[in-house]
Amino acid sequence: MTKLTRRALLGTMGATAAAAALPAMPAFAADRTIRHYWWGNPERDKRTFAVIDTFQKKNVGIAVSGETIGWGDYWTKMATQTAGRNMADLVQMDYRFLFEYVNRGALKPLDEFVGKSLMIADFDKGPLDGGKVDGKLYALNIGSNSQVMVHNTRAFQEAGIDADLINWTWDDFAKACEKITAKSGGKMKGSDDLSLMIETFESWVRQNGREFYSPDGKVTATAGDVTSWWQMWADLRKAGVVRDKNKTVILDPPIAESGIAVGDTAMSHYWSNQLVGIQAVAKDKIGAAMVPHKAGGKPGQFIKPSMFLSLSRDAKDTAAAIAYMNAWVNDPEITGILGLERGIPCSPKIRAALAPKLTEVEKLSVDYFTAIQSKVGPLPVPAPKGAGEVRDAFMRIGTDVVLGKVEVAKAASTFIEDAQAIIERAQ
Amino acid sequence: MKRFFARNAPAYVFLLPWLIGFFLLALGPILASLYLSFTRYDMVSAPRWIGWGNYEYMFTRDRRFWKALEVTFTYVALAVPARLIMALGVAMLLDKGLRTIGLYRAIFYLPSLLGASIAIAILWRQLFAADGVVNQVLAMVGIQGASWITDPDTSLYTLVVLAMWQFGSPMLIFLAGLRGIPRDLYEAAEIDGTPGWRQFTRITLPLLAPVIFFNLVLQTIDSFKTFSSAFIISNGTGAPADSLLFYTVYLFNEAFKFFRMGYASALAWFLLVIIATFTAIAFFTSKYWVHYENERD
Amino acid sequence: MKTSATELELAIQMDEAARVAHQLRLKRDRQDRNGRILKHIFLIIVSCVMLYPLFWLLASSFKPENEIFGSLTLWPSEFQFENYTKGWYALPISFTVFYVNSAIVTGLSVIGNLVSCSFAAYAFARLNFNGRSFFFALMMMTLMIPYHVVLIPQYVQFLNLGWVDTYLPLVVPRFLASDAFFIFLMVQFFRQLPRELDEAAMIDGCSPFKIYWAIILPLSLPAMGTAAIFSLIWVWEDFLAPLIYLNDIKSYTVPLALRLFLDQEGQSAYGQMFAMSVLSLVPVVIFFVLFQKLIVRGIATSGMK
Incomplete structure (x- = not known):
């Protein structure tokens, strides 16, 4: 049997029949194996597996097993593997779950490798610090993003909106909503109703000069903040310039169901690394605006890491894992494959290398990113345990407000009380 | 001793695969979850014993626990009878004399094939939206429908409709049961001039009783444990406003979203007690209405 | 004459009676036919309601991405057949591999379920032994416990056995009658069969295994067919266990692969996902059509008693 036929056989059989009884074997023998686990989509998976191939070619002797699943199932599997002490060596992390x-x-801190096998000295400090907890680096930023009011450029043009979309205020925003709704005869509303978006609400609180959580993990947002937020949207709903309440109460809908994708509204709230995905489903050309500012208020919006790569507690061959991690953010071939798909890289060198090859939407996100640099506030302190549950409570209680089943002020104080109780129980 | 062996040996040989599976694979995890229900366990650090703490919290301080019970009980009370009546009715229609029965049977089973997929979640949201197909049909007969799926007062009923629409499995089981009823009984009744409904109460119901009993017990257990449909349609949260907070959805979120596996285990064991009570009642009363061929004496 | 008059009257009466009887029969036939037509009309209407979602899924699988959510009309504005052709190869591994994987897992699981569960069911339904109610209650209990809380202990258990990232956790339990649903289902059907059958066979010197194999199983074809169909469908569509136990994408099953299309937070490919969902139903539907014959054939045999 020649080598070629044997390999061909392995290629077709190995994956299927052999896998029935045997543990999955890497494609070729390697002395060291590391596992990399991420949440993805077809596009991201393709790029990531290409990265793995490239890395393996350059590092003969290290095999990388790529494991992927969609966001919705990712955390269930992650929790199970964590409980079984069988986490992948490298796991993709989200800002929301990092602290949990x-x-x-x-997770293991990365500080001991920095400057030795993990070269990140010239990276932007701000985005890098997003992976720090209690002064230790637990997660390597593999892309940054910020909030963005994605808007329909055609609708904005037709309605004659000339506001400065980086520096605009909530008043400008309300006026824009009115104009767009009027122009389209009510067919297209100005914006999605963001009542239930705790991420935007967080900016609102910061614009009022407070943080949502204090450094010692207490809820510092006030019932007044909540009331004013929900009241503003209630007024816009009453004026009929934001999306129908029955669409608003569908929580965390897929991008394809958002107002801007469907064509119900001219604005939706998203994260800047999602622009490519939104443009893929939106009929018109999209643009990027900042979350409106409070006239005379503090900066509310912030730049945060969109995704991290973390070293898990169960990692055995840490040297191999760190080598892989380092290649991810430094190897030009690998970063070229990754592009901006996971967010904006925090290495200026890599950004410069990517710049000439950007698509139109990618350029939009880079330009937006550059424009907001001086307009954003500092990264908020890490959220305490239980923050995820607070988010759920915000959406749950807010639903009744949106549907008009409960008075705004009463719901607001209920939420603050619940949030405090949740945080207290989670500690 | 020898007689004891002779009496039991064949049965235990047949039972062997199950015994191995139960004692070596199933029992351990079940007992482990019972133990965890008395601990605080976040799945990362080791479990910490807290006695009855979880159960105490559940009954005295957890409002959402009671909400989940309410949602689940309402659903069970509506969905189980609705689905069973649907399944039995259609099965009986199909059982008698239609040549195209195979086609219908396949058609009626198709919705159950789609299960609780993401497609169903998207479809259900579109069907029962304010401007959805259901309201368009209702508008034809002059009824103005609500936004069924996003209104906390009506969203649960859309899941009951889903349960009714996916009546395929109990229908198939009923059909298999109806096939087991000897045809000559009906022929004899026909000759005696027994009217149709009496054939139903005198022949069909008693002879189908074991299968009806099976479907009743199984559907009740399954409905108490309803997870996928509610989870997927509410995007995993029980929204709107906890109106789809099924017990197992709550349990899942407590475990995997909020890292309270100990508490979730306590929730699970309480659900087990509820289901076991209902099943025990069903088994106890079955003596009076389910008769088996081989136990007539 | 008188007699002939009476005879005539009688003849007329008989003729009348025959006519009435004939009319009655006609009426009944007509009613029967009307009844059948009514039944068909009713069933066709129900069928449309039942099939709407499938049409919707089919239509969506041909739609361009932004039409799936935006438009309420069923008919796609343009047919995107590439959802199918591209979808098949959209993931790093082609769907051919996922289908083979699913076929292996499902095939083994169905066999395991039918054999081991019918064994257990035969013991519970037809044999007397000490501890029967106790074990039956234990078996029922495994049906009642919410799966999610045994997930982690089970995972740890299979991890210790070294079975994670193989098909063993998905297949082996099925050979050990892990799915109590099927045991209970078969028990209910086995119990319906007349006791005289076993007694007669026992007197003829048949072993319990012979009775199981030659009497109980052949008479329970509708039940076994039903169990086979359910077992195939459920294993084919099973998602949670493959999610937890399979790590290597090369070993993924079809439902797991379908989940790779969606990203709540980013780019999803709904059109391709729907196209692949439609295809994933094909083997199940074929199996259903083939096996439902078994349920029908059951009439002849079980009608025999």
């Missing part, structure tokens, strides 16, 4: 995992001791 770090605080429980599931």
Whole structure:
């Protein structure tokens, strides 16, 4: 049997029949194996597996097993593997979950490798610090993003909106909503109703000069903040310039169901690394605006890491894992494959290398990113354990407000009380 | 001793695969979850014993626990009878004399094939939206429908409709049961001039009783444990406003979203007690209405 | 004459009676036919309601991405056949591999379920032994416990056995009658069969295995067919266990692969996902059509008693 036929056989059989009884074997023998686990989509998976191939070619002797699943199922599997002490060596992390995992001791700090095998000295400090908890680096930023009011450029043009979309205020925003709704005869509303978006609400609180959580993990947002937020949207709903309430109460809908994708509204709230995905489903050309500012208020919006790569507690061959991690953010070939798909890289060198090859939407996100640099506030302190549950409570209680089943002020104080109780119980 | 062996040996040989599976694979995890229900366990650090703490919190301080019970009980009370009546009715229609029965049977089973997929979630949201197909049909007969799926007062009923629409499995089981009823009984009744409904109460119901019993027990257990449809349609949260907060959805979120596996285990064991009570009642009363061929004496 | 008059009257009466009887029969036939037509009309209407979602899924699988959510009309504005052709190869591994994987897992699981569950069911339904109610209650209990809380202990258990990232956790339990649903289903059907059958066979010197194999199983074809169909469908569509136990994408099953299309937070490919969902139904529907014959054939045999 020649080598070629044997390999061909392995290629077709190995994946299927052999896998029935045997543990999945890497494609070729390697002395060291690391596992990389991420949430993805077809596009991201393709790029990531290409990265793995490239890395393996350059590092003979290290095999990388790529494991992927969609966002919705990712965390269930992650929790199970964590409980079984069988986490992948490298796991993709989200800002929302980072602290839950770090605080429980599931991740290893990276500080001892920095400057030795992990070269990140010339990276932007701000985005890099987003992976720090209690002064230790637990997660390597593999892309940054910020909030963005995605808007329909055609609708904006037709309605003659000339506001400065980086510096605009909530008043400008309300006027724009009115104009767009009037221009389209009510067919297209000005904006999605953001009542239930705790991420935007967080900016609102910061514009009022407070943080949502204090450094010692207490809820510092006030019932007044909540009331004013929900009241503003209630007024816009009453004026009929934002999306129908029955669409608003569908929580975390897929991008394809958002107002801007469907064509119900001219604005939706998203994260800047999602622009490519939104343009893929939106009929008109999209643009990027900042979350409106409070006239005379503090900066509310902030730049945060969109995705991290973390070293898990169960990692055995840390040297191989760190080598892979380092290649991810430094190897020009690998970063070229990754592009901006996971967010804006925090290495200026890599950004410069990517710049000439950007698509139109990618350029939009880079330009937006550059424009907001001086307009954003500092990264908020890490959220305490239980923040995820607070988010759910915000949406749950807010639903009754949106549907008009409960008075705004009463719901607001209920939420603050619940949030405090949740945080207290989670500690 | 020898007689004891002779009496039991064949049965235990047949039972062997199940015994191995139960004692080696199933029992351990079940007992482990019972133990965890008395601990605080976040799945990362080791579990910490807290006695009855979880159960105490559940009954005295957890409002959402009671909400989940309410949602689940309402659903069970509506969905189980609705689905069973649907399944039995259609099965009986199909059982008698239609040549195209195979086609219908396949058609009626198709919705159950779609299960609780993401497609169903998207479809259900579109069907029962304010401007959805359901309201368009209602408008034809002059009824102005609500926004069924996003209104906390009506959203649960859309899941009951889903349960009714996916009546395929109990229907198939009923059909298999109806096939087991000897045809000559009906022929004899026909000759005696027994009217149709009496054939139903005198022949069909008693002879189908074991299968009806099976479907009743199983559907009740399944409905108490309803997870996928509610989880997927509410995007995993039980929204709008907890109106789809099924017990298992709550349990899942407590475990995997909020890292309270200990508490979730306590929730699970309480659900087990509820289901076991209902099943025990069903088994106890079955003596009076389910008769088996081989236990007539 | 008188007699002939009476005879005539009688003849007329008989003729009348025959006519009435004939009319009655006609009426009944007509009613029967009307009844059948009514039944068909009713069933066709129900069928449309039942099939609407499938049409919707089919239509969506041909739609361009932004039409799936935006438009309420069923008919796609343009047919995108590439959802199918591209979807098949959209993931790093082609769907051919996922289908083979699913076929292996499902095939083994169905066999395991039918054999092991019918064994257990035969013991519970037809044999007397000490501890029967106790074990039956234990078996029922495994049906009642919410799966999510045993997930983690089970995962740890299979991890210790070294079975994670293989098909063993998905297949082996099925050979050990892990799915109590099927045991209970078969028990209910086995119990319906007349006791005389076993007694007669026992007197003829048949072993319990012979009775199981030659009497109980052949008489329970509708039940076994039903169990086979359910078992195939459920294993084919099973998602949670493959999610937890399979790591390597090369070993993924079809439902797991379908989940790779969606990203709540980013780019999803709904059109391709729907196209692949439609295809994933094909094997199940074929199996259903083939196996439902078994349920029908059951009439002849079980009608025999």
